Amino acid sequence: MRTTIIIAAVGLALTSQVAWGVAPRNEPVQPIPAVAVTEPAKVELGKKLFFDPRLSKSGFISCNSCHNLSMGGTDNLKSSIGHNWQQGPINSPTVLNSSLNLAQFWDGRAADLKEQAGGPIANPGEMAFTHELAIGVLQSIPGYVAEFEAVFGQEVLDIDMVTDAIAAFEETLVTPHSPFDQWLLGDDDALNAQALAGYQLFKQSGCVACHNGPNLGGTSFQRMGVVEPYQSTADTIGRAAVTGKDADRFAFKVPTLRNVELTYPYFHDGEAATLEEAVDIMGRLQLGRVYSDEEIGQIVAFLKSLTGEQPRFELPILPPSSNDTPAPAPFG
Amino acid sequence: MRTTIIIAAVGLALTSQVAWGVAPRNEPVQPIPAVAVTEPAKVELGKKLFFDPRLSKSGFISCNSCHNLSMGGTDNLKSSIGHNWQQGPINSPTVLNSSLNLAQFWDGRAADLKEQAGGPIANPGEMAFTHELAIGVLQSIPGYVAEFEAVFGQEVLDIDMVTDAIAAFEETLVTPHSPFDQWLLGDDDALNAQALAGYQLFKQSGCVACHNGPNLGGTSFQRMGVVEPYQSTADTIGRAAVTGKDADRFAFKVPTLRNVELTYPYFHDGEAATLEEAVDIMGRLQLGRVYSDEEIGQIVAFLKSLTGEQPRFELPILPPSSNDTPAPAPFG
Numbered sequence: 312m313r314t315t316i317i318i319a320a321v322g323l324a325l326t327s328q329v330a331w332g333v334a335p336r337n338e339p340v341q342p343i344p345a346v347a348v349t350e351p352a353k354v355e356l357g358k359k360l361f362f363d364p365r366l367s368k369s370g371f372i373s374c375n376s377c378h379n380l381s382m383g384g385t386d387n388l389k390s391s392i393g394h395n396w397q398q399g400p401i402n403s404p405t406v407l408n409s410s411l412n413l414a415q416f417w418d419g420r421a422a423d424l425k426e427q428a429g430g431p432i433a434n435p436g437e438m439a440f441t442h443e444l445a446i447g448v449l450q451s452i453p454g455y456v457a458e459f460e461a462v463f464g465q466e467v468l469d470i471d472m473v474t475d476a477i478a479a480f481e482e483t484l485v486t487p488h489s490p491f492d493q494w495l496l497g498d499d500d501a502l503n504a505q506a507l508a509g510y511q512l513f514k515q516s517g518c519v520a521c522h523n524g525p526n527l528g529g530t531s532f533q534r535m536g537v538v539e540p541y542q543s544t545a546d547t548i549g550r551a552a553v554t555g556k557d558a559d560r561f562a563f564k565v566p567t568l569r570n571v572e573l574t575y576p577y578f579h580d581g582e583a584a585t586l587e588e589a590v591d592i593m594g595r596l597q598l599g600r601v602y603s604d605e606e607i608g609q610i611v612a613f614l615k616s617l618t619g620e621q622p623r624f625e626l627p628i629l630p631p632s633s634n635d636t637p638a639p640a641p642f643g
Numbered sequence: 644m645r646t647t648i649i650i651a652a653v654g655l656a657l658t659s660q661v662a663w664g665v666a667p668r669n670e671p672v673q674p675i676p677a678v679a680v681t682e683p684a685k686v687e688l689g690k691k692l693f694f695d696p697r698l699s700k701s702g703f704i705s706c707n708s709c710h711n712l713s714m715g716g717t718d719n720l721k722s723s724i725g726h727n728w729q730q731g732p733i734n735s736p737t738v739l740n741s742s743l744n745l746a747q748f749w750d751g752r753a754a755d756l757k758e759q760a761g762g763p764i765a766n767p768g769e770m771a772f773t774h775e776l777a778i779g780v781l782q783s784i785p786g787y788v789a790e791f792e793a794v795f796g797q798e799v800l801d802i803d804m805v806t807d808a809i810a811a812f813e814e815t816l817v818t819p820h821s822p823f824d825q826w827l828l829g830d831d832d833a834l835n836a837q838a839l840a841g842y843q844l845f846k847q848s849g850c851v852a853c854h855n856g857p858n859l860g861g862t863s864f865q866r867m868g869v870v871e872p873y874q875s876t877a878d879t880i881g882r883a884a885v886t887g888k889d890a891d892r893f894a895f896k897v898p899t900l901r902n903v904e905l906t907y908p909y910f911h912d913g914e915a916a917t918l919e920e921a922v923d924i925m926g927r928l929q930l931g932r933v934y935s936d937e938e939i940g941q942i943v944a945f946l947k948s949l950t951g952e953q954p955r956f957e958l959p960i961l962p963p964s965s966n967d968t969p970a971p972a973p974f975g
Contacts, residue, residue: 362713371708371724381694381961388973392703396728398974573963576970585966621960628953629713631905634917638908641720642730 333497339514341525342492343408343569343619346485353462357480359455359627360473366445367438369394370639374431374477378406380622383573384484389581390545394439401545402581405574407622408567410482412529417563417579419532420553424478429470442470448637449473454630486570486619494616502616509613512606517598527568527617534562535579538599541592545580572615586611667827671846673857674824675740675901675951678817685794689812691787691959692805698777699770701726702971706763706809710738712954715905716816721913722877726771733877734913737906739954740899742814744861749895749911751864752885756810761802774802780969781805786962818902818951826948834948841945844938849930859900859949866894867911870931873924877912904947918943 335342348354360366364373377391377399378384384405386392391399401417409415415427431437432445449455450468460466462476491510493501502510513519524530532550535541541561550562563579577583583592590610594600602610667674680686692698696705709723709731710716716737718724723731733749741747747759763769764777781787782800792798794808823842825833834842845851856862864882867873873893882894895911909915915924922942926932934942 364711364714364718369724370720371718376703379696381959383963386696386703387964388702388971392701392973396973575964584970587966623957623960625955626958627713628955631715632719632907634919638916639720641724641728 335495336497338495339519339523340491340495340527342495343411343485343487343489343525345487346483348483350462350479352458353476353479354483355480355627356455356458356462357476357478358624359458359629360477361480362627363629365448365452365629365632365636365639366432366440366473367394368440368444368639369438369641371641372438374406374428377403377431377437380406380484383407383570383621384409385574387575389576391437393437394435397436399436400547401579402576404566405570406481407484407486408526408569409484409529411485411524411526412564412567413531414564417566418547418550418553419564424481425471425474428474428477428481444637445473446470448632451633451636452630453633458630484622486621489569489619490616491613492619503612505609506612506616509609509611510616512602513610513613516594516600516602518593518610521565521597522568528565529567531565532559532562533565533597534560535596536561537597539596541596543578543580544582547579549579568614568617570618570621572618586614590614668829670827671851671855672823672827672859674827675743675817675819675821675857677819678815680815682794682811684790685808685811686815687812687959688787688790688794689808689810690956691790691961692809693812694959695961697780697784697961697964697968697971698764698772698805699726700772700776700971700975701770701973703973704770706738706760709735709763709769712738712816715739715902715953716741717906719907721908723769725769726767729768731768732879733911734908736898737902738813739816739818740858740901741816741861743817743856743858744896744899745863746896749898750879750882750885751896756813757803757806760806760809760813776969777805778802780964783965783968784962785965790962816954818953821901821951822948823945824951835944837941838944838948841941841943842948844934844941845945848926848932848934850925850942853897853929854900860897861899863897864891864894865897865929866892867928868893869929871928873928875910875912876914879911881911900946900949902950902953904950918946922946 361374364371364376366373372394377386379386384407386403388403390401391403393399404417410424413419415421415424416430421427421430429442432440433442446468456466456468459468459472463472490501521531521533522528535543535549548560550559551557571586575584575586577586577589583589587607590607591602594602693706696703696708698705704726709718711718716739718735720735722733723735725731736749742756745751747753747756748762753759753762761774764772765774778800788798788800791800791804795804822833822838853863853865854860867875867881880892882891883889903918907916907918909918909921915921919939922939923934926934
């Protein structure tokens with residue numbers, strides 16, 4: 312039944328595109344491509360793992376804790392809460408449409424979703440576990456062992472299988488059919504005049520230089536604070552931590568603007584509470600342009616047209632632990 | 644669509660009962676009654692609120708954090724994690740089938756689910772918010788205001804509406820159609836010989852004196868440690884905190900045994916990690932009986948036959964905050 316729901320959602324997206332029956336408009340932004348689920352059993356397994364707090368030391372924090380699929384794939388906090396209520400160093404990016412990014416994490420230190428998925432599990436400030444302990448937990452749960460065997464053909468689990476399944480689920484988390492995508496596919500009525508004016512301004516004033524492609528971002532690393540320096544509350548040097556290059560200091564992966572209405576607060580430090588504030592700061596710091604209130608309202612109207620259909624699926628029911636499952640250690 | 648799923652599940656349970664076509668066997672345990680959803684819009688609203696961490700000071704903890712519907716309506720921890728990683732004083736009881744209990748909380752201090760729902764929101768050790776602040780947050784979210792108006796006929800929210808909706812959702816969280824219920828309804832093949840022997844032993848040796856009714860518990864308060872005292876790690880006097888009576892010291896609401904396979908660890912202090920350990924301790928302390936390993940195996944087989952169909956529904960998508968929504972204060 313869960314598989315059926317996923318396929319139905321994909322089918323809907325395809326139908327919508329077929330209904331318009333035209334190639335997308337020739338724009339620097341492309342519609343979100345529909346996802347074809349080729350390995351439904353792996354996706355279902357990955358969904359369970361994404362929601363399973365037993366991948367954390369405490370037994371309390373799951374992937375969904377900070378990439379909450381009820382809330383645009385984010386936690387809507389400036390920075391996240393980790394094990395023992397540690398304050399994270401950076402704002403949690405949305406998992407929605409993240410497969411469309413050139414790399415993962417703000418500094419791009421993971422090449423893809425599979426590599427990313429292993430990070431938080433073993434980060435002492437996040438889920439605070441180790442890959443070995445996480446595998447030990449999963450291996451002790453008969454329901455998981457059976458599912459891993461069905462998907463991967465072996466009963467002996469490893470972290471590659473875990474991250475592969477999580478990534479397979481995350482790849483389904485796309486949000487097609489936003490009003491803007493409907494407009495891109497030829498429906499003139501999908502955007503009102505204010506949003507359309509916002510899109511024209513977004514292109515003409517240079518936002519699209521970085522926020523382009525199907526994800527309106529995720530295609531490059533850019534320095535935050537081009538025209539004016541940005542005074543951040545976050546203690547991070549950005550991309551330079553990965554490349555070691557001084558030129559990459561305070562460069563970050565350009566975040567997607569898809570569903571940006573849902574992914575507040577904004578910037579890598581979460582210091583912009585509203586879209587209006589974020590647009591104003593971006594204009595000043597990146598483009599040297601002071602937008603009027605009317606212009607900000609137009610761009611924000613455009614940005615809100617980027618909210619797509621959120622992934623719809625049944626809350627997964629997790630297989631229970633066995634007598635051999637190590638107990639979580641939330642306070643240990 | 645979500646409504647349809649709920650009704651379909653109810654329909655399935657009804658069909659099953661009709662298929663057997665007989666009154667339940669005359670036993671001290673009754674099948675879980677199917678739920679008729681009479682107010683689907685209220686249930687949907689309550690589901691969103693149940694999953695919404697914005698009802699907590701941190702913006703991180705929701706009802707589902709400790710009553711996780713992926714994990715039998717519990718957090719599977721000895722005691723729960725509250726605001727700022729505070730350790731809770733007691734094991735979180737399952738929300739599944741909780742409408743069948745005579746009262747709520749281990750000490751029964753809330754008469755019903757509606758009264759219960761307001762407790763954790765305002766408990767400084769749990770969600771650490773106030774009802775006033777929670778209402779302020781919800782009132783600032785246009786999507787919620789529209790839903791509350793549709794359900795309650797007014798745009799001005801109050802905590803009674805919030806807890807009423809949460810309770811309406813929780814009342815749908817029943818788990819019919821367990822193997823034991825199938826047996827109760829006449830299907831002789833639904834239990835194997837070991838589980839059936841376990842049920843006979845459960846009745847004959849006295850467990851059923853407290854664990855009776857459709858929820859196999861939840862019908863009375865009983866002292867933990869009747870034959871021998873129980874040395875608890877939890878700092879609580881139980882029911883006496885509500886009644887002020889010395890006779891109620893260390894009395895607790897008898898927990899349901901429905902889905903007990905999923906609601907580990909056991910007892911109000913969560914100190915019994917396995918069903919085998921819980922059965923052994925209960926026999927010694929409550930009944931003065933030392934069960935053999937074979938007998939424990941039989942009772943555990945019976946207990947595992949109490950796992951019913953878990954509630955199946957779409958993960959709710961929450962309405963986004965507005966520019967007027969107060970920011971959460973996880974570290975404030």
